[in-house]
Amino acid sequence: MSSAAVDRTAGWSRGALLVLALASTGMLAAAPSARAQEAMQAAAAAEPAELAGFDAFVETTRETFDVPGIAVAIVRDGEVVLERGYGLRDLQTRAPVGPRTLFAIASNTKAFTSASLSILADEGRLSLDDRVIDHLPWFRMSDDYITGEMRIRDLLVHRSGLGLGAGDLLYWPTTDYSTEEVARRLRHVPIDGSFRGQYAYDNILYGVAQLVIEAASGQSYAQFLQQRILDPLGMASTRFNSDTLRADDEIATGYAKADFKDLQPAPRMAWANVSGAGGLYSSVHDMTRWMRMQLAGGSYHDAAGETRRLFSEKRQQAMWTVVTPRAVGKAPVPELAPAMPNFSGYGEGWNLSDYRGEKLVWHTGGWPGMVSRLTLVPERGIGIVVLTNAEVGGAFQAVTLRALDAMLGAPAEGPTEHDWNAAFAAALAASRGKADEDWDKHVAARDARSKPSLPVADYAATYRDPWYGDVAIERDGERLRMRFTRTPALRGTLEHWQHDTFIVRWDERWLNADAFVSFVLDPDGKVREARMEAVSPLTDFSFDFQHLRLAPVETAQDETTADRG
Secondary structure (H helix, E strand, O other), rough: OOOOOOOOOOOOOOOOOOHHOOOOOOOOOOOHHHHHHHHHHHHHHHOOOOOOOOOHHHHHHHHHHHHOOOEEEEEOOEEEEEEEEEEEOEEEEEEEEOOOOOEEEEEHHHHHHHHHHHHHHHHOOOOOOEEEEHHHOOOOOOOOHHHHEEEHHHOOOOOOOOOOOOOOOHHHOOOOOOHHHHHHHHOOOOOOOOOOOOOOOHHHHHHHHHHHHHHHOOOOOHHHHHHHHHHHHHOOEEEHHHHHHHOOOOOOOOEEEEEEEEEOOOOOOOOOHHHHHHHHHEEEHHHHHHHHHHHHHOEEEEOOOOOOOOOOOOHHHOOOOOOOEOOOOOOHHHHHHHHHHOOOOEEEOOOEEEOOOEEEEEEEEEEEOOOEEEEEEEEEEEEEEEEEOOHHHHHHHHHHHHHHHHHHHOOOOOOOOHHHHHHHHHHHHHHHHHHHHHHHHHHHHHOOOOOOOOOOOOOOEEEEEOOOOOEEEEEEEOOEEEEEOOOOOOOOEEEEEOOOEEEEEOOHHHHHHOOOEEOOOOEOOEEEEEEEEOOOOOOOOOOOHOOOOOOEOOOOOOHHHHHHH
């Protein structure tokens, strides 16, 4: 993150189909300034013929999905075909988006982590087949067998046995745990499936991969990225986490629909403790350099024009080879049937699938207020990156597919053109409709006349989960307040729902993560445990409340000493 988003439907990953459901119709994004419009008109003459009408399509996308700003870059055969911003990077200042505007690229960072490991593998400092404990002797999963058999490659390919987003609350939306503290707490995160048995997207293991890079290189992850990837490629404006952003940087403000309806700015934040999963900020200008290197098999030209190599072609082919297969499902709406792949899988930091007979290498990114997608078509030498500053995946998906159609020679205009804006709008409407149905079922099952079993004060306590830590429920007059002690944004008020179940309404409404809190009583009428689950299916999966097992501190096992070991 939300990393960012997010693998919920075959063919899409974090920040895709589920994230598109976070948008709604409402206030339309502001039109670009007169200067921006003039710049687009001036550049249109230099566009390839196949991109005719592309600017108008992107503007329609912004309006359809209520996105303030979008940046797009397209490369082909080592050349930049298009590099452009649309709309506004900040609604208050009215500053326009440009090619050098910085966005959080979230889970698109994962490919940088994978590349870093490949560089170290080429140098003989590690092998992707090494056991993690050979580099991090203290590393532990909650299963001894998995601990002993986990290889570095397993950190990258989402087949560890952890459930979808398991442990994400250790960093999401922002916590005060260190990277190593997050990794050490993995020993308490439950295993939901079999090791290497199925695909389940996670972020937390990329934080472990980050620590492996540091152990093998003797540098911090930030230093390694800067010296071994960003500086050689000339990605001068790319930043490692938000705390390294500079006063003169051109930074986009992210926007989220609070309560799924009101567009609000989301606070700027960093995944400072799981940076390997999603910490980078970048621009489409810088990302053209990343894409061109990838499409050139790992080679690039330095400042003097000399050909250099970042990593070997052998390593790149390994990164682009399916390790974890994924089932190909049915399109969520008929309009999206043409986008569904024939195969789908995950390699080392990359999604792999096909479109119009071409292999795609791609990833998405989901972050509070920003979502994105980067797509490569290796056999055609094509790369497309779309960065946006609103939490609606339908926008970057529609723009990406429109660009793919154009660059692959599919009809760009006329009655045979596929209207991707309409297709993803239909998917959005369907997802919102399903969410409404889900809520209606909760309402129908509710006994609104029921009362809590205990006085309000008897629910107040410090609760402890083995992997997250302490969650405080405190009395505030006649109401209860919940506070995740390591997560400043997670503070809210408990409202009674029915019986011993409440709903926590978070103070930060842009989180869109209200959750049921159900208390279980022991035979003597005391609280034994509290369990949580998100109220809405539209909530980002990184709010993995369902994995928490909250017990009052006097009955919870104290793991503090073990976590320091």
